[in-house]
Structure formats: C-alpha cells, structure tokens
Amino acid sequence: xxxxxxxxxxxxxxxxxxxxxxxxxxxxxxxxxxxxxxxxxxxxxxxxxxxxxxxxxxxxxxxxxxxxxxxxxxxxxxxxxxxxxxxxxxxxxxxxxxxxxxxxxxxxxxxxxxxxxxxxxxxxxxxxxxxxxxxxxxxxxxxxxxxxxxxxxxxxxxxxxxxxxxxxxxxxxxxxxxxxxxxxxxxxxxxxxxxxxxxxxxxxxxxxxxxxxxxxxxxxxxxxxxxxxxxxxxxxxxxxxxxxxxxxxxxxxxxxxxxxxxxxxxxxxxxxxxxxxxxxxxxxxxxxxxxxxxxxxxxxxxxxxxxxxxxxxxxxxxxxxxxxxxxxxxxxxxxxxxxxxxxxxxxxxxxxxxxxxxxxxxxxxxxxxxxxxxxxxxxxxxxxxxxxxxxxxxxxxxxxxxxxxxxxxxxxxxxxxxxxxxxxxxxxxxxxxxxxxxxxxxxxxxxxxxxxxxxxxxxxxxxxxxxxxxxxxxxxxxxxxxxxxxxxxxxxxxxxxxxxxxxxxxxxxxxxxxxxxxxxxxxxxxxxxxxxxxxxxxxxxxxxxxxxxxxxxxxxxxx
Amino acid sequence: xxxxxxxxxxxxxxxxxxxxxxxxxxxxxxxxxxxxxxxxxxxxxxxxxxxxxxxxxxxxxxxxxxxxxxxxxxxxxxxxxxxxxxxxxxxxxxxxxxxxxxxxxxxxxxxxxxxxxxxxxxxxxxxxxxxxxxxxxxxxxxxxxxxxxxxxxxxxxxxxxxxxxxxxxxxxxxxxxxxxxxxxxxxxxxxxxxxxxxxxxxxxxxxxxxxxxxxxxxxxxxxxxxxxxxxxxxxxxxxxxxxxxxxxxxxxxxxxxxxxxxxxxxxxxxxxxxxxxxxxxxxxx
Numbered sequence: 001x002x003x004x005x006x007x008x009x010x011x012x013x014x015x016x017x018x019x020x021x022x023x024x025x026x027x028x029x030x031x032x033x034x035x036x037x038x039x040x041x042x043x044x045x046x047x048x049x050x051x052x053x054x055x056x057x058x059x060x061x062x063x064x065x066x067x068x069x070x071x072x073x074x075x076x077x078x079x080x081x082x083x084x085x086x087x088x089x090x091x092x093x094x095x096x097x098x099x100x101x102x103x104x105x106x107x108x109x110x111x112x113x114x115x116x117x118x119x120x121x122x123x124x125x126x127x128x129x130x131x132x133x134x135x136x137x138x139x140x141x142x143x144x145x146x147x148x149x150x151x152x153x154x155x156x157x158x159x160x161x162x163x164x165x166x167x168x169x170x171x172x173x174x175x176x177x178x179x180x181x182x183x184x185x186x187x188x189x190x191x192x193x194x195x196x197x198x199x200x201x202x203x204x205x206x207x208x209x210x211x212x213x214x215x216x217x218x219x220x221x222x223x224x225x226x227x228x229x230x231x232x233x234x235x236x237x238x239x240x241x242x243x244x245x246x247x248x249x250x251x252x253x254x255x256x257x258x259x260x261x262x263x264x265x266x267x268x269x270x271x272x273x274x275x276x277x278x279x280x281x282x283x284x285x286x287x288x289x290x291x292x293x294x295x296x297x298x299x300x301x302x303x304x305x306x307x308x309x310x311x312x313x314x315x316x317x318x319x320x321x322x323x324x325x326x327x328x329x330x331x332x333x334x335x336x337x338x339x340x341x342x343x344x345x346x347x348x349x350x351x352x353x354x355x356x357x358x359x360x361x362x363x364x365x366x367x368x369x370x371x372x373x374x375x376x377x378x379x380x381x382x383x384x385x386x387x388x389x390x391x392x393x394x395x396x397x398x399x400x401x402x403x404x405x406x407x408x409x410x411x412x413x414x415x416x417x418x419x420x421x422x423x424x425x426x427x428x429x430x431x432x433x434x435x436x437x438x439x440x441x442x443x444x445x446x447x448x449x450x451x452x453x454x455x456x457x458x459x460x461x462x463x464x465x466x467x468x469x470x471x472x473x474x475x476x477x478x479x480x481x482x483x484x485x486x487x488x489x490x491x492x493x494x495x496x497x498x499x500x501x502x503x504x505x506x507x508x509x510x511x512x513x514x515x516x517x518x519x520x521x522x523x524x525x526x527x528x529x530x531x532x533x534x535x536x537x538x539x540x541x542x543x544x545x546x547x548x549x550x551x552x553x554x555x556x557x558x559x
Numbered sequence: 560x561x562x563x564x565x566x567x568x569x570x571x572x573x574x575x576x577x578x579x580x581x582x583x584x585x586x587x588x589x590x591x592x593x594x595x596x597x598x599x600x601x602x603x604x605x606x607x608x609x610x611x612x613x614x615x616x617x618x619x620x621x622x623x624x625x626x627x628x629x630x631x632x633x634x635x636x637x638x639x640x641x642x643x644x645x646x647x648x649x650x651x652x653x654x655x656x657x658x659x660x661x662x663x664x665x666x667x668x669x670x671x672x673x674x675x676x677x678x679x680x681x682x683x684x685x686x687x688x689x690x691x692x693x694x695x696x697x698x699x700x701x702x703x704x705x706x707x708x709x710x711x712x713x714x715x716x717x718x719x720x721x722x723x724x725x726x727x728x729x730x731x732x733x734x735x736x737x738x739x740x741x742x743x744x745x746x747x748x749x750x751x752x753x754x755x756x757x758x759x760x761x762x763x764x765x766x767x768x769x770x771x772x773x774x775x776x777x778x779x780x781x782x783x784x785x786x787x788x789x790x791x792x793x794x795x796x797x798x799x800x801x802x803x804x805x806x807x808x809x810x811x812x813x814x815x816x817x818x819x820x821x822x823x824x825x826x827x828x829x830x831x832x833x834x835x836x837x838x839x840x841x842x843x844x
Contacts, residue, residue, distance in 0.1 A: 180611055181648035183635040184719075185662035185709065192636075195661075199652040 011388040014378055019390075021375075022397035026438045029412030030262070030404065036415065037256040052256050061233040062260065067148060068234065069217035072155040076212040077205060079156070079310075080163035085193065086307060088171045089179075090294045093304040099168075100546070101315055106161035107542045108319075109499040109516065111221030112535045113158040115523055116318030118226060119325055121145035127321065146230025151223060155216045157314045162215055163208035170204035171197075189294050210272040214265050218405030220502035225523060235261045236502070239407045243414075243506060255415065258408045269403045319539060325532035344529040348537060357518040364429045364514070365497035368436035369444075372493040373486060375437075376444035380482075381474070384452040385460070395445075402442035406502035409435055414506060427509035435507060436497035443496075444489035451485035452478070487552060491545055499538050561622055561716030561749045562587045563608060568617035570603055570773075577603050578614070579773045585751060587716075590743055592752045594760040595770030596796070604770075605719055605753045609642055610635035621717065636665075641710030641748075645722040647702045649694045649709075655681070656690045658705050662713040676712060683742065684708045700731045707739070711746060718743070720752045724759065736763055757797055761785065769793050803832045 038044055052058050083102065087095045120128040121143045129141035136142075144150060178200065182192040198205075223234040233241075235257060242254035296303055329341040348354055379398070382391040401409070413435055418426035425431045459481075460473045468476060479486075501516035508517050515534065523531035563585040570578040577600040585591045593601035606612040608619060610626065610633065618628040621640075626633040649658055656677055663673045681687045684704040694702055703723060710718055720739070724732045740763050743750050754760055760767045761781040769776040769784070769792075776796075777789035788794035805812040807827045811819040820832075 175646050175648060177644040177646050177648035178650055180609075180635070181642070181644060181650070181706075181709070182661070183611075184609055184638075184640055184642040186636050186639065186665040186713070187661075188636055189634075191665065196650055200650065202652070 011382065011386060012390070015382065015388060015390050015394055018375055018379065018394040019397060022394060022401060022438070025413065025417075025434050026397065026401045026404070026409070029416040030408065032416050033255050033262075033408065033412040034259055036252065037259045040252070049256055052253055052260075057233060058238060058257065061235050061238045064148065064151075064223075064227075064232055065217050065235040065261075066264075068151050068155055068223075069213045071152045072159055072216040073209045073213040075152070075156040076160040076163045076216075077167075077209045079160045080167055080208060081198075081201070081205060083160075083307070083310075084164055084167040084171055085197070086303065088168055089197075090296050090303075091300060092296065092307065093300065094308075098307060098311060101311055102161050102164050104542060104546055105158065105315055106165060107495050107546070108158070109221065109496075109501065109535070109538060110155075110158040110219060111225055111501055111516075111520065111523075112322055112539065113154050113318055114222040114225035115325075115528070115531060115535060116321040117145050117150070117154045117157075119321050119528075120317065121150060128317070145226060146232070148232060150230070151226055151232060151234075154222050154226060155219065157318075158222065159212045159215050159219075162211050163205075166208035166211060167201065167204055170201055174200060207272055210268050213268055214403065214405070217264060218261065218407065218502075220407060220505065221520070224520075228524070236405070236407050239411065240505060243411065251415070254411060258405075258411050261405050262408050265403060265405055322532045322539070323536045326529055326536045328529060344527065344533040347530050348533040353513070354515075354518055354534070357513040358515045360429065360512055361498050361500075361515040364432045364436065365494050365500075367429075368433045368440070368497045369490045369494035371433070372437050372441050372444050373448075373490045375441060376448045376489055377482075377486065379445050380448040380452045381478075383449055385457065398441050398445055401438040402440065404438075406435075406439055406500075407506070409438055410503040410506040426507075427512065429512050432504060432507050432512065432514070435503045436493070436500060439500075439503065440493045440496050443492040447485050447489040447492060448482060451482040455481050484552065488549055491549060495542065495545065498541075562589075563717070563749070563751070564618075564620040565604075565608075566618040566620075568604070568607065568614045568619070570600070570607065570612065571615045577773050578607075581617070581773075581775065583768065583775075583778065585749060587749055588747055590740075590750045590752065590763060590765045592754060592760040592764040592767045593770060594754060594757065594767050594796075595776075596755060599770040600773040601753045601755075601770050602721055605721055605751060608751060609640055609719055610638050639713070639715055639717075641713070641715035641718040643703075643706045643710050643718075643720045643723045645725060647699075647706040647723075647726075649697075649702045649705045651694050653694075654690075655686060655692050655694070655697070655705055658694070659708045659712050662709060666713060677708075680708045680712045683711075683745070684738070700727055700735065703727060703735065704738075707742065711742060711748075714746070716748055718748050718750045720750065722754055723752075724754070724756070732759075739763065761797075769796065771796075805830055805832050 037049070038046070040047065083098075086092045087099050087102075092098070118126075120126050122129065123141055123144035123146065126141065126143065126145065129143055132138065132143075133141050145154075174197075179192050179196055182196040183189070187195060218236060220236040220240065223232065224237050224240070226232070227234060227237055239254045239257050239261070242250045242257065244250075245253075326344050327340055327342065329339045329343070379391075379394060382388055383395060413431055414426060417423050417431055425434075455478060459477055460470075499516045499519075500514065501520055504514040504517045505520065508514060515538070519531050519534040519538075522528070522534065565581055565583050565585075568578055568581040569576065581604065593604060595601050603612060607614050607627070608621075613632060614627060616629070619626050621638065624633075625631050626638060650661075653661070659677045659680060660673050663676060668676070678687060678690070681690055684707055686701060686704050686708065689697060689701060694705065697705065703726075706723070710720075723739070724735050727735060736759060739750075739752075742748075752759070752763065761784075764781055766778060767781055767784055768778045769789075771792050777784055777793045779787075779789075784793065784797060788797055803814060805814045805819075806829055807822060810821060810823065812822045812830060812832060813819045
C-alpha cells in the first residue's frame with residue numbers, strides 16, 4: 001500500500017512539473033500579452049486597438065493574411081487529398097519515392113521556398129519567367145512573384161505537405177474493407193472515392209486544412225522575403241516591424257496585433273476540434289487485409305507523369321534553384337562555367353559569424369529536442385498507460401502551445417521574461433530553447449503517443465506478470481519497441497528548431513544569433529548566394545537526417 | 560441462377576504460392592464452406608471470386624460468364640455479388656438506412672422502391688427499429704446484420720461471407736448461424752462461406768471444402784467428412800479425436816499401459832488408433 005501511494009504521487013509530480021513549465025512559459029506570458037493589450041498604466045483602455053485599427057495598413061495586413069491563408073488552405077487540401085490517395089491507395093509508379101519527396105518538403109524551412117521562387121519568378125529576371133517567355137514567345141514575363149498570388153503560390157507549395165501527412169496517416173488507418181464493401185455494392189472506383197473514402201476522411205481533411213491555414217497565417221519567413229519587395233504586409237510582418245520600432249508604444253502595438261492573430265488562430269482551432277471531435281469515426285477493423293490497391297489501368301502512365309511534373313515544379317526545381325544560386329557569381333547572368341564560383345561556400349565554411357550562429361542553433365535545437373523528447377515520453381506514458389488524474393492538463397497545454405503563432409510565443413516571452421517578473425532570460429539561449437520547446441513539443445509527443453498506442457498493453461502486462469516492476473517493464477519492453485519513434489520524434493523537434501526563423505528573429509541577441517536568422521539577414525541585406533549556400537547546407541542536412549533515420553529504423557521511419 | 564466455376568486457379572504473392580492449382584464447381588443454390596486454419600488461402604480464394612484479387616493463373620466463371628482469366632477481368636463493382644466482410648465494413652458516416660440503401664442507389668433504383676426494399680430487408684434481419692441509427696450506436700451483432708442486409712438488398716444471386724461471425728460472442732454466433740442459413744433458403748442464393756470454425760462449417764453447409772496450405776484436403780458433405788475424413792489433417796481439424804499409439808498383436812491392439820482392445824482388421828505392427836470422444840467405435844491407421 002505504501003508503495004502504491006508513492007507511485008501515484010510520482011505521477012502527480014510529473015504532471016505538475018510539466019504543467020508548471022507550460023503555465024509559466026506559455027500560458028502566463030500569453031495572458032500577460034492579452035492583459036497588456038487592454039490595460040495601460042492608467043487602467044483599462046481600448047486605445048491600442050483603436051490605434052492599430054485606425055491605421056489602414058494594418059487592415060490591409062489583416063486582409064492579406066486572411067486571403068493568403070484561406071487560399072493556401074483550399075489549394076493545399078486540393079493538392080494533398082488526391083496525392084495522398086494516389087500514393088496510399090493506387091498502383092502509381094514510384095509511390096515510395098513520391099511519398100518520401102513530399103514528406104521531406106515538410107522538413108525544409110519554408111523560407112527556402114520563398115528564396116527559390118524569388119529567383120524563378122522575379123518579374124524582370126526570373127529564370128522560369130524568362131524561360132517561359134522565350135518558349136511561348138510571350139510579349140512579357142508571365143508571372144510576378146511579388147504579388148498576393150505569388151505569396152499564395154509559395155505558401156501553398158510549402159504547406160501542402162502538412163495536409164498530405166495528416167491525410168495520408170488517416171488513410172492508412174482506414175479499414176480497406178469499407179472501400180471494398182462499396183465496390184462489391186456496384187460502385188465504380190471514382191464513385192467509391194466520392195461516396196465512401198472522402199466522407200470518412202472528411203474530419204481529417206478539415207483538420208489538415210486548418211493546420212495549413214494556421215501555419216500559413218502565422219508564417220513570417222515567406223511573407224517577409226516575398227512581401228517586403230512587393231510591399232505586401234501581413235499580420236506577422238507588421239508585428240515584427242512594430243517590435244523593431246523599439247519604443248514602448250511599438251511593443252504595445254505589436255502586442256495588440258499579436259492578440260488579434262492569436263484570436264484568429266484560436267477560433268480556427270476551436271472550429272477544428274469541434275468538427276473533428278464530433279465526427280470521430282471509429283471503425284472496427286478485423287484482421288489486416290492487404291491494402292486495397294486501386295488499379296489506375298490506362299490512366300497509370302498519364303497520372304504518374306502528372307505527379308512527376310508536380311514534383312518537378314514544386315520540389316525539385318526550387319531546391320535545385322537554391323543549390324545553383326549558391327554557386328552563381330553574377331545573379332543577373334545564366335549559369336555557365338565562367339559564372340561558376342565556390343566563393344560563397346568558402347564564406348559559409350570559413351566565416352566565424354556563420355559558424356557561431358550554426359553552433360548556437362545546434363546547441364539550442366539539440367537541447368530543445370532532448371528536453372522535449374523526455375517530456376514527450378513521459379506524457380505518452382501518462383496518456384496511454386495510466387489513468388492519472390489531471391494527465392490531460394499538460395496534454396492540453398502542449399496542444400495550445402503549438403497552436404499559438406510563433407510571433408505570439410516569442411513576443412509574450414520577451415514581455416514577461418526580461419526581468420519584469422523576476423526572471424530575466426532575455427538575450428540568452430535558454431529563452432530560445434524554451435520557445436522552441438513550446439512550439440514543437442506536440443510533434444514529438446504525437447509521434448510517441450501513436451507508437452505507444454500500437455503496443456498492446458498486454459505486452460507490458462506480460463512483463464509485469466513475469467515479475468518486472470513497471471519501470472523495468474518500460475525499459476525492457478516499451479522502450480525497445482518505441483525507440484525508432486523516439487529517434488524520429490527527436491528529429492521532428494530538432495529540425496524545425498535548428499532552422500527556426502520567426503521566433504529567433506525576435507529573441508536573438510548579438511551573442512545568440514541563429515542560423516535561420518543569419519540566413520535571413522544574408523538573403524535580405526547582403527548576398528542571396530551566401531544565403532543560398534546556407535539553405536543548401538540545411539537541405540543536405542535534412543536529406544542526411546532522413547537517410548539516417550531510414551537506415552536506423554529499417555525503413556519504418558523517415559521524416 | 561448462379562454457379563461458380565473455378566479452373567486451375569493458382570495465386571502467388573511474390574514467390575509464395577498461396578493457392579495451388581484449385582479447380583471446383585460450386586452449383587446454383589449451394590452453400591459451400593471454405594474451411595481451414597488461418598493462412599491456408601481460403602480468404603484469398605474468396606477475394607478472387609469477389610474480384611479483389613486476381614488469380615496468377617486460371618479461370619473464374621460466374622454462371623457462363625468468364626469474370627477472370629488471363630485476358631478478361633471484370634472488376635468487383637460489375638460482378639453483382641453480395642459480400643459480408645469480417646470487419647463488417649459498415650460505413651461509419653452513414654446511418655443504417657443509407658448503408659443498406661447504398662447498393663440500390665448505385666444501381667439507380669427509384670427512391671420509393673429503395674425505401675420499400677430497404678425496409679423489407681431490414682425487417683428480415685430484425686433491424687427495422689434501428690433504421691435511423693448511426694453504426695456507432697449499434698452493437699457488433701447489429702452491425703453485422705446491417706452488413707448482411709446491405710449484401711442482400713440488391714437480390715444478388717451469389718453471396719460471399721468472409722468469417723462473418725468471428726467477431727461475435729458465442730451465443731450471438733449461434734443465432735446468426737441460423738439466420739444466415741434462413742436467409743439463404745429464403746432468397747434461394749448461392750453462398751460461399753469462409754471460416755476457420757468447424758462447427759459453423761459442419762452445421763450450415765451443403766458441402767465443405769477443407770483447405771490446408773493452399774491445397775484442397777477434402778470436398779464433401781459435412782456428414783461424409785465426419786464419417787470418412789480423407790486424411791489425418793482433416794481428421795485432426797474436424798473432430799475431437801484422440802490419437803493413441805499401439806501395437807497389433809494376436810487379434811488385439813496393445814497400448815503402452817498394457818490395456819488393449821480387440822481388433823480384427825488386417826493392419827499389423829505399430830499402428831495409430833483414432834478414437835472420437837463424440838462417437839462410438841474407433842479407426843485404426
């Protein structure tokens with residue numbers, strides 16, 4: 001009995017520690033942020049809101065954010081659903097390759113896409129623009145990236161993988177005999193997709209769409225790289241502009257605008273949980289039949305060509321462009337031997353500031369990933385294996401944190417953690433590590449929870465009945481089985497933290513610059529080629545990490 | 560009218576041969592059970608009849624139409640077959656009525672007629688009171704009957720059932736056995752039934768096909784299989800049979816503990832004696 005009591009306390013302590021961490025560094029700062037937007041030194045006031053929203057530029061920014069996020073959501077899902085279906089359920093050629101390619105885009109920093117499309121669709125000298133103009137003998141360059149349309153294009157091509165992954169996962173979980181039952185009832189494959197697959201997938205599709213919406217709405221890198229030259233403001237770029245003003249008033253304005261952004265994100269999140277929570281289809285699945293592969297027949301080759309073309313345009317050309325840019329001497333001239341240089345790679349490999357920033361990113365991302373994965377393991381265990389009271393509290397807080405736009409997290413941390421309340425970690429790596437953890441913890445937790453759900457509790461019970469204590473059974477049975485997911489989860493926190501831009505832009509100090517910030521500065525102010533060299537370095541890292549993960553987990557896991 | 564002709568069917572998954580040269584004719588109105596342990600190829604065979612799998616070689620005919628051979632393949636949605644899946648596959652986003660009405664909607668049956676036919680079939684499977692329920696509000700047995708109703712509503716001549724009772728509890732299984740049999744008689748359809756449960760096979764079928772490792776072990780009526788199992792596998796799989804080692808000596812079979820039984824057969828030396836717990840007499844091998 002004594003033992004049992006200790007055991008329960010132990011769980012309570014774990015829950016308390018995790019919840020306290022999130023309450024202190026996420027909930028409290030955000031509450032303070034909201035408070036500050038309504039109260040100034042003399043009391044309650046809507047002054048800040050009035051000031052913000054009487055300035056028409058902010059209205060334009062809000063409108064731009066809503067338009068681009070909505071369109072990216074619609075196009076993203078329209079691309080992701082057919083792709084997920086083709087890759088998961090048909091005999092498309094090279095599905096494994098396509099799958100890896102699309103999922104890998106998820107791990108690439110979105111601003112790399114902005115850099116690439118800037119080069120490709122620049123209204124005057126864009127490579128693709130010039131190529132198309134000559135090919136079709138057009139009077140003018142067909143595209144201009146510095147427009148709302150350009151912004152939507154880049155946001156869509158870099159956020160559709162979020163939807164692709166969500167929908168693919170749901171599709172894998174669906175019992176294939178649901179589709180077979182439709183076919184045996186006489187429905188054609190297309191009719192089956194429309195009347196059975198799509199409606200059953202609908203909650204996941206909605207969730208996927210809203211994920212794209214929130215990500216696109218809170219994205220800073222893409223709108224700042226593409227929007228700045230085109231003078232297209234979004235809420236995120238406005239917030240950061242206000243912070244950079246530096247004055248107290250600027251900070252208040254930033255805060256107020258951030259509260260608006262958070263409101264949008266929270267409403268969307270609420271709708272998403274409302275819809276998905278209501279329509280969670282649980283299907284009794286019998287023995288695992290072979291996944292029901294739809295034969296594309298005469299469409300197999302044309303569709304494969306179409307998907308290849310898509311991959312070429314959306315993944316391969318942009319990445320290649322960035323890589324080529326890093327070797328180009330004069331950006332105004334086409335690539336040739338005389339225009340080839342390794343100068344920028346030399347800069348990348350020798351310049352101390354870049355190296356220092358890379359080290360900062362490496363350290364803070366590793367620490368964030370390591371602490372994050374420890375919390376994820378504990379949470380996964382609490383959620384899937386115990387009935388400990390209050391275990392949903394940290395779960396909820398973690399979900400809340402990752403749903404909060406990055407700018408908001410960072411701004412809230414600045415406002416509260418720079419000494420005002422007795423904690424001053426501003427200008428240190430700690431504040432970045434904390435910000436990364438809050439934002440990316442959910443990815444790690446989800447990975448491990450789903451791995452734990454696949455381990456039947458009887459495996460652990462068998463260890464317990466053999467005489468092992470729960471700690472021992474966790475170590476001997478659970479840990480070896482979830483090890484691949486732990487590794488994958490670690491990288492899922494590490495990678496986005498490593499190249500993070502939005503929060504780092506607000507939280508960096510001269511000693512704690514990150515590689516994302518470094519790249520961004522080079523891209524906007526100094527040299528696109530150096531920025532491209534850094535970006536290519538990150539791309540190589542993503543590919544290498546993916547390859548290691550694949551080997552390590554025997555093909556079971558890659559990101 | 561619906562008979563199935565299977566000619567020289569083989570099926571490979573990679574290098575593994577799961578069905579070895581299978582030929583059989585299933586007659587109109589017949590209730591045939593494919594019986595065997597898991598992994599014996601019985602579900603694969605059923606899925607080939609449905610059209611979810613293609614035989615590697617061989618020909619499948621339903622009545623006199625070739626539905627699958629090296630050149631022709633009719634997809635499942637054009638075969639006009641009813642099927643009940645092991646996991647029921649009741650669509651979670653449709654209520655009972657919509658689930659059952661689906662095959663009729665696909666075939667463009669008139670709305671008024673759909674209503675009438677769905678209600679008739681739901682009455683037959685005792686689900687009429689649940690017509691507006693969602694699947695998650697139904698028990699396993701009720702979902703299973705929705706699946707059965709959906710399979711029967713378009714009056715198929717051929718019904719395929721893939722271990723339809725394996726997710727139900729023992730008592731429900733017994734009553735569903737009876738109901739399925741009743742349905743078959745009532746609608747006069749040909750049924751191919753897959754199971755690993757001897758009792759289901761013995762009590763429902765006109766003929767039982769016993770499979771092991773992709774090879775037919777015996778095809779016969781339940782009673783003949785019971786009386787005359789073709790080989791040791793069938794004997795072992797069917798009855799509750801004890802096998803005892805003994806030696807024939809001087810009109811007796813002597814067992815290890817010096818107990819003996821009289822024996823007048825022509826075997827000699829070491830023998831295997833099979834004694835059924837549920838029948839008189841014994842068989843000597």
